[in-house]
Structures are given as structure tokens and as C-alpha cells.
Amino acid sequence: MSGALLSFQELRKSFGPVEVLHGVSLELKAGEVHALIGENGAGKSTLMKILAGYQPASSGEMQLNGASVRFASSRDAEANGVVLIHQEFALADDLTIAQNIFLGHEVGGLLLNEGAMNRMAAEAVTRLGLHLDPRTRVKDLSVPQKQLVEIAKALSRDARLLIMDEPTASLTLRETELLFGLIRGLRAAGVGVVYISHRLDEVNALADRVTVLRDGRVVHSGPAAELTPHQMASLMVGRELEDMFPGQAPPGQGTLLRVEGLSVPGWVHDLSFTLSPGEVLGFAGLVGAGRTEAFEGLIGLRRHTVRRTELGGRPLRLSSPGTAARAGLVYLSEDRKGKGLLMDFKLRPNLTLTTLDHYARPLLDARQEQAALERAVPEYGIRAGQLDVLASSLSGGNQQKLALARILEASPQVIVLDEPTRGVDVGAKREIYALIHRLAAAGRGVIVISSELPELLGLCHRLLVLREGRLTGTLSGAQLSETEVIQYATGLKTDPLPESA
Amino acid sequence: MSAPRTELTPGRTPLLARVSALGPLLGLVALMIVATLLNADFLTFTNLSNVLTRAAFIGIIAVGATFVIISGGIDLSVGSLTGLVAGSMILVMNALIPSLGGGWATIVVGMLCALAIGAAAGVLHGTLITRGRIEPFIVTLGTLGIYRAVLTDMSQGGSISLDNKLGDVYSPVFYGKFLGLPLPIYLFAAVALLGGLILNRTRYGRYVQAVGSNEQVARYAAVNVTGVKILTYTIQGLCVALATLIYVPRLGSASPSTGLLWELEAIAAVIIGGTALRGGAGRIWGTVVGAVLLVTIENVLNLTSIISVYLNAAVQGIVIVVVAFLQRGRSK
Numbered sequence: 001m002s003g004a005l006l007s008f009q010e011l012r013k014s015f016g017p018v019e020v021l022h023g024v025s026l027e028l029k030a031g032e033v034h035a036l037i038g039e040n041g042a043g044k045s046t047l048m049k050i051l052a053g054y055q056p057a058s059s060g061e062m063q064l065n066g067a068s069v070r071f072a073s074s075r076d077a078e079a080n081g082v083v084l085i086h087q088e089f090a091l092a093d094d095l096t097i098a099q100n101i102f103l104g105h106e107v108g109g110l111l112l113n114e115g116a117m118n119r120m121a122a123e124a125v126t127r128l129g130l131h132l133d134p135r136t137r138v139k140d141l142s143v144p145q146k147q148l149v150e151i152a153k154a155l156s157r158d159a160r161l162l163i164m165d166e167p168t169a170s171l172t173l174r175e176t177e178l179l180f181g182l183i184r185g186l187r188a189a190g191v192g193v194v195y196i197s198h199r200l201d202e203v204n205a206l207a208d209r210v211t212v213l214r215d216g217r218v219v220h221s222g223p224a225a226e227l228t229p230h231q232m233a234s235l236m237v238g239r240e241l242e243d244m245f246p247g248q249a250p251p252g253q254g255t256l257l258r259v260e261g262l263s264v265p266g267w268v269h270d271l272s273f274t275l276s277p278g279e280v281l282g283f284a285g286l287v288g289a290g291r292t293e294a295f296e297g298l299i300g301l302r303r304h305t306v307r308r309t310e311l312g313g314r315p316l317r318l319s320s321p322g323t324a325a326r327a328g329l330v331y332l333s334e335d336r337k338g339k340g341l342l343m344d345f346k347l348r349p350n351l352t353l354t355t356l357d358h359y360a361r362p363l364l365d366a367r368q369e370q371a372a373l374e375r376a377v378p379e380y381g382i383r384a385g386q387l388d389v390l391a392s393s394l395s396g397g398n399q400q401k402l403a404l405a406r407i408l409e410a411s412p413q414v415i416v417l418d419e420p421t422r423g424v425d426v427g428a429k430r431e432i433y434a435l436i437h438r439l440a441a442a443g444r445g446v447i448v449i450s451s452e453l454p455e456l457l458g459l460c461h462r463l464l465v466l467r468e469g470r471l472t473g474t475l476s477g478a479q480l481s482e483t484e485v486i487q488y489a490t491g492l493k494t495d496p497l498p499e500s501a
Numbered sequence: 502m503s504a505p506r507t508e509l510t511p512g513r514t515p516l517l518a519r520v521s522a523l524g525p526l527l528g529l530v531a532l533m534i535v536a537t538l539l540n541a542d543f544l545t546f547t548n549l550s551n552v553l554t555r556a557a558f559i560g561i562i563a564v565g566a567t568f569v570i571i572s573g574g575i576d577l578s579v580g581s582l583t584g585l586v587a588g589s590m591i592l593v594m595n596a597l598i599p600s601l602g603g604g605w606a607t608i609v610v611g612m613l614c615a616l617a618i619g620a621a622a623g624v625l626h627g628t629l630i631t632r633g634r635i636e637p638f639i640v641t642l643g644t645l646g647i648y649r650a651v652l653t654d655m656s657q658g659g660s661i662s663l664d665n666k667l668g669d670v671y672s673p674v675f676y677g678k679f680l681g682l683p684l685p686i687y688l689f690a691a692v693a694l695l696g697g698l699i700l701n702r703t704r705y706g707r708y709v710q711a712v713g714s715n716e717q718v719a720r721y722a723a724v725n726v727t728g729v730k731i732l733t734y735t736i737q738g739l740c741v742a743l744a745t746l747i748y749v750p751r752l753g754s755a756s757p758s759t760g761l762l763w764e765l766e767a768i769a770a771v772i773i774g775g776t777a778l779r780g781g782a783g784r785i786w787g788t789v790v791g792a793v794l795l796v797t798i799e800n801v802l803n804l805t806s807i808i809s810v811y812l813n814a815a816v817q818g819i820v821i822v823v824v825a826f827l828q829r830g831r832s833k
Binding site: 151301320321322324325330331333335338339340342343344345349353354356357359362363364375406410 | 502698702703704707709710711714715717718719720721723724725781782
């Protein structure tokens with residue numbers, strides 16, 4: 001075996017009577033970025049958990065550097081140089097960045113050498129472009145910053161084989177580029193990298209080899225250069241995919257939402273914009289540009305000032321998410337687990353949480369609620385085996401559809417979606433894009449905040465670019481291109497004109 | 502891509518879950534059977550109605566505590582508040598005798614005062630916790646000390662006694678019977694039924710559970726989290742006041758030790774009943790069973806001589822730990 005760092009043959013995994021991996025064989029070379037792609041449920045995460053020692057395989061053989069191995073635990077795998085970067089954060093919120101990076105591997109003897117750990121942690125995060133005091137508590141970090149700390153933690157472990165599960169799901173372009181630079185550096189140093197992602201353009205740009213999993217089987221494995229992103233997507237779903245984005249109808253006339261002079265202290269400075277009925281308006285920018293904070297401010301979740309807010313021509317004051325929802329404006333957070341759904345509640349109370357008033361007469365009418373759920377499940381394409389399950393048991397895409405259904409139950413005029421397709425597989429993405437178009441076609445106004453540029457470019461009529469809390473550009477028509485957005489987002493270009501309707 | 506764990510034991514888990522959901526009730530029934538075998542007097546009408554009457558104090562307070570705990574909070578001050586409300590109520594009624602006389606008018610005003618003090622304390626707790634952003638444990642640990650100290654000062658270390666004549670008028674509220682059952686049992690039942698209705702069948706009850714499950718999700722879903730939390734502590738305060746209304750006519754006095762450690766019994770009743778201490782899910786009927794179970798233990802120790810009644814708290818402690826052990830699987 002020429003340079004095979006890790007290989008497995010006929011790996012099988014069953015949970016009870018259900019086999020989820022049906023004999024997977026794979027070979028990973030040192031100094032190679034090997035992308036692993038597949039829809040949710042294809043078996044990627046299970047495969048990686050076996051590889052990193054979190055779960056044992058039911059049968060099959062795994063070899064590391066030609067020697068047969070079987071990891072008893074993730075610690076065991078780490079000792080052998082195999083490190084998994086979790087899709088979900090495994091950080092202790094109350095510990096500092098440095099304490100997290102060195103958790104379980106602290107430097108020092110009887111007393112901890114905090115100085116050395118802070119210095120090394122600072123270096124580790126700076127390499128990822130994160131200029132933060134290593135003594136910052138993790139709970140004070142934003143989602144993408146946490147992701148970068150998670151990556152820095154794994155990089156500090158001297159990995160020979162690094163497994164990354166959707167590392168860029170919450171990162172913006174600039175951070176993704178930095179990460180790619182690091183991955184290329186690791187590859188040059190002979191580290192093997194397994195890269196799991198739903199972003200096929202990234203796979204195309206980064207990977208040397210691609211393996212496609214479908215329903216627990218390898219359906220394709222070969223050099224990345226041989227496949228286009230479109231072919232990868234078709235292999236994943238097992239059929240030809242139509243275009244991801246349905247055709248756009250032009251937006252309607254008039255102004256649905258007008259916001260003037262929105263400021264959120266420390267985040268957003270004097271932001272003004274308008275939204276027409278039937279329009280899909282995108283907000284682009286780097287992480288920390290203040291896009292999420294702007295809308296959290298607008299609906300009263302953060303301290304803010306605003307000169308004027310008008311919805312449908314009527315001036316109004318939005319002091320809380322409740323007043324915003326009653327006025328017809330809803331916001332769906334980027335943080336589905338932390339702010340979007342009650343994971344240990346069933347589907348029904350999740351669906352009706354925002355609109356519970358409709359079911360109170362004055363006692364709650366459970367049958368009406370159930371009817372609403374039975375209506376919403378087919379309408380939004382929520383796939384759940386049974387209706388009587390917890391939200392946490394749904395896949396990421398179906399959770400997102402449930403969260404969307406919840407806010408749309410309020411019959412809003414303006415819908416603000418923050419990273420609506422994060423952690424969602426290709427099929428569900430298409431459905432969510434189609435839903436956004438249906439909403440726009442019905443005359444609602446949709447605002448999409450996203451760090452995935454192709455998504456913004458494919459969905460939106462108009463793009464606003466924020467940089468450090470200020471509006472730097474308004475793009476529409478022929479200006480809608482990745483290079484334009486990046487130039488505005490990074491400050492290479494600035495639009496001096498204030499946005500006008 | 503979570504593993505389909507439920508398929509490991511198809512059909513068995515739901516049944517098991519249902520049985521374990523009934524755990525507190527099964528425990529109570531088992532205890533009652535043992536008690537009857539040990540002493541046939543246990544299963545007499547008089548004894549059982551005595552157990553329920555005694556359970557009413559802790560039980561009513563625990564219904565309020567169920568709301569607080571499901572919303573993710575805790576109220577440690579309920580024992581001290583019981584004492585403070587009792588002492589204040591007696592002093593107010595005694596002071597009103599010259600103007601309103603020694604009859605029901607004075608008692609009703611005293612009752613309203615008690616409810617007002619309970620509600621005000623709840624609003625104070627809720628406001629400090631939400632708007633003041635102080636941990637509920639800290640706020641109510643603070644007021645636990647304050648209320649008890651104020652009560653001790655009011656009584657000058659001794660006891661505060663209700664005017665004898667007024668006490669005779671008031672005493673039927675505790676000792677009186679309707680259809681053969683003592684009145685406190687009716688109040689307990691009414692509070693529990695109303696609590697269950699609010700928790701399971703109203704918007705507010707759903708919001709309490711949502712806030713306890715994930716406060717941020719609730720806030721982003723347009724739930725008025727601050728209002729919901731303040732109201733849970735207000736409900737708790739009102740429940741304490743209601744319990745005091747039937748406590749005062751029992752002894753006709755309050756002392757610095759009135760309601761001592763009741764907060765622990767109330768919280769224990771809630772936990773035994775299957776409400777998760779981390780919040781998010783719970784049930785009123787479980788709390789009722791928990792309160793009755795705690796009083797039954799004491800009753801059994803009194804009726805039998807196998808274990809000294811001085812060890813009552815120890816037996817209760819063992820029951821709490823065992824129940825928590827049996828329920829640990831359900832709270833991930």
C-alpha cells in the first residue's frame with residue numbers, strides 16, 4: 001500500500017437490527033485532502049465517529065500505517081494522531097479560549113503554567129485569523145469564533161489525520177480562505193485530512209480526492225478534479241438535479257418595509273434600507289459585520305436606536321419580538337439549537353409557540369394545534385416518521401423546515417431568515433430556496449442573511465453588503481457577482497451613496 | 502445523522518416510559534400497602550384524611566414551586582415567607598379588632614393582606630431575577646434570611662398570638678369539615694386542579710415550559726420571557742399565602758420557627774413528583790403525590806415503631822435520593 005495512512009475494508013455498522021453502513025472500504029493517504037460527501041443520513045458522521053473512536057464498528061478492518069487498529073475511545077484515537085473536529089461544539093462555555101484548547105492536555109507540573117498556555121493559545125488562534133485575548137471566556141464568543149477555537153484546539157493536538165465535519169458551516173469567506181490556507185499547509189506537512197462538507201464548491205476547490213456516500217455505501221471514489229459540483233450533487237442524491245434555484249419573479253412595486261437610521265451600539269451604525277413586496281433582499285458581509293445584530297436590534301432583542309421604521313406605510317416601534325410578530329415581521333435565528341427550536345419538545349408545541357394565541361379559547365385547543373401540525377407537515381415538506389416525536393429527532397433540514405413553519409404560522413409580511421440553510425443537506429436546501437420564492441411570489445418581503453455567497457447570488461434580487469456595521473454597497477442586476485460582493489465586504493470598494501428606494 | 506436508537510427495542514420503550522412516569526404514584530401505593538400491613542389503623546378514613554390535611558400545607562406551596570422549577574427557577578424563601586405572612590397577618594387582624602370587630606370582616610381583610618404580601622414578595626423575586634439579572638438561588642437565599650429575620654424581630658423572639666376570640670371564629674377554616682372532609686383538603690384540591698389546568702391547558706403554562714426548556718428559543722419565538730418568569734414567582738407567593746390562610750387558624754400563632762425548612766419539603770415534593778430540577782417539563786399531579794408521600798412517611802413512622810420518628814427526615818431523604826436515582830435516565 002503506497003503511503004496509505006489509514007484504510008478500512010468492508011466496514012459495517014448496525015444500530016440494533018438496522019445496518020447503517022453496508023461494507024464501506026476507503027483509503028486515505030498522508031498529505032491528501034479527502035472529501036467525504038453525501039446527504040444527511042448517508043452515513044458520513046457514523047463513519048467518522050468510528051474512525052475517531054467514538055463508536056466501535058460492528059465488523060470490518062481498520063488499518064493505520066499498515067497496522068490493524070481498533071480505537072477503544074476518542075482519547076485512544078487522539079493518542080494515535082486521529083483527531084475529529086466536531087460539527088457541534090464541544091467547548092466548555094465558562095472556560096477561557098486557552099483553557100479549552102488545552103483541556104485534558106494542560107501544560108505545567110503540579111501548578112498550571114497559564115502563561116505558556118495563553119501564549120500558545122494566542123498563537124494558535126492568530127494562525128486562524130482570530131485576534132482575541134486567549135483569556136476570553138468561550139461563552140462570550142460568537143458562533144463562528146467558537147468554530148475557529150474548535151479548529152485551533154484540534155490543530156494543537158499534533159494530528160496525523162484530521163477529520164473535519166462541516167468546519168465552514170458558520171464561517172464567512174475570509175475565515176474560510178484562512179482555514180483553507182491552513183489545511184493546505186497541513187497537507188504539505190504530510191497530514192491527512194478528511195473533509196466533510198455540504199458546500200460542493202469548497203470540495204472542488206480544496207480536495208484531492210472525493211468519496212461519495214449514499215445510503216451507507218460508497219457510490220463513487222476518485223480524484224476531485226474529475227467531478228464538477230453539479231456531478232457531485234447528482235451522485236449524492238442518485239439522480240440528476242435540476243437547478244438549485246428556481247426562476248425569479250420580479251419584485252413588486254412600492255415599499256413594504258422601510259428602516260431608517262438603525263444603530264445597535266458596538267455593532268451597527270446608521271443602517272437604512274427598504275424592502276419591496278415580493279422582493280428577496282440579501283445581506284452579505286463578513287462575520288462580525290453586524291448583520292445578525294442589526295435584525296436582533298430591529299426586533300428589540302438588543303439595545304438599539306432607530307430613526308424610523310415603517311411597515312406597509314405605517315410607522316411603528318418594535319420593542320420586542322412579540323410586537324414585531326404582531327406587526328408582521330418575524331426573524332429566524334441562525335442558531336437553530338440555541339435560539340430556534342425547543343429541542344426537547346415535540347413538533348406540535350414547537351410549531352405553535354409563536355402563534356399560541358390562535359389556539360387559546362381561553363384553554364388551549366390541542367385538536368386545533370394537531371390539525372395545524374398535520375397541515376404544516378406536508379406544506380413545508382417536514383419529513384418525520386411520526387408526528388409524535390421530539391424536535392431533536394429530526395434531521396437538520398427537517399428541523400429547519402419546522403422552524404420556518406413556526407415563524408410562517410404568524411402570517412408575516414416580512415420574513416428575516418438568518419443563515420436559513422446552515423447544516424442542511426442539498427435536497428432540503430432546494431426545498432427551502434423554493435419556499436423562499438413561493439413567499440416572495442405571494443407578495444411577502446424576504447430578507448436573507450447568509451455567508452454562502454452562491455446562495456445569496458442565486459436567491460436575491462438585491463444584495464446589501466455590510467462591513468463593520470456600516471452599509472458599504474448595494475448590488476443588483478449585473479453587479480451581482482462574487483467578486484463585487486467580496487470587494488465591498490472587505491473594504492476594497494465602498495458605495496458612498498446612501499441607499500435610496 | 503443520529504443513530505436510530507429507538508429501534509433497538511421496538512415497542513418496549515414506550516411502555517417502560519409510561520410505567521416510570523407513574524413512578525411516584527406506584528411508590529405511594531407501595532408505601533400505603535406496607536403501612537397497612539404494619540398497622541391496620543393506617544387505612545382508616547380518619548387517618549387518611551389527617552394525612553391529606555397535613556399534606557395540604559406543603560402541597561399547596563409545592564404547586565407554586567412546580568411552576569417556578571419548570572420555568573428553570575428556584576424559590577428558597579417559601580418557608581420564611583410562610584412565617585412572615587403568618588406573623589403579619591395575625592398582627593394586622595389583632596390591630597383591626599377595635600375598628601372592624603372580632604368577626605369575619607377582620608379575618609377577610611387579614612386574608613387579603615396575606616395574599617397581597619405573598620404576591621408582592623413574588624413580584625419582588627421575579628423582578629430582581631429578571632430585570633435585576635440575579636440568579637434565583639441568590640435572590641431567594643437573600644430573602645429567606647430577610648423574611649425570617651423580620652419575623653423574628655416582629656415577634657421579639659417569642660410568638661405572635663391571634664386574639665382568642667378571633668381565633669375561635671377563624672378556627673373552622675382549618676378544623677371545619679364539608680361532606681366529612683376537612684376544609685384544607687378542598688383548598689389543596691382546588692389549588693392543584695387549577696394549577697394543572699393552567700400548566701397544561703393555557704398559553705401561560707406552555708410558555709412556562711418553553712422558558713424552562715430553552716429561554717433563548719422562547720425569547721426569539723416572541724414569548725415575553727420576563728413576564729412569564731415574574732408571574733411564576735407571583736404564583737409561588739400566592740400559593741404560600743394560601744397555605745398560610747389555613748395554617749394560622751390551626752395554631753392561632755406564629756413564631757420565628759414557623760415554616761422552618763418548608764422550602765426543602767416543597768422542593769422535595771416537586772422533585773419526587775417527576776419535575777426536572779433543570780426545568781422544561783413537569784406535572785402538578787406528581788407534585789401532589791410527592792407532598793402526600795412525604796407526609797405519609799412521617800405518618801407511618803408515627804404509627805409503627807420499627808423506625809424512630811426522629812429519623813423521619815432521614816427516611817424522607819432516602820426516598821428523595823432513590824426517586825432521583827430511578828428518574829435519572831429520563832433527564833439525559
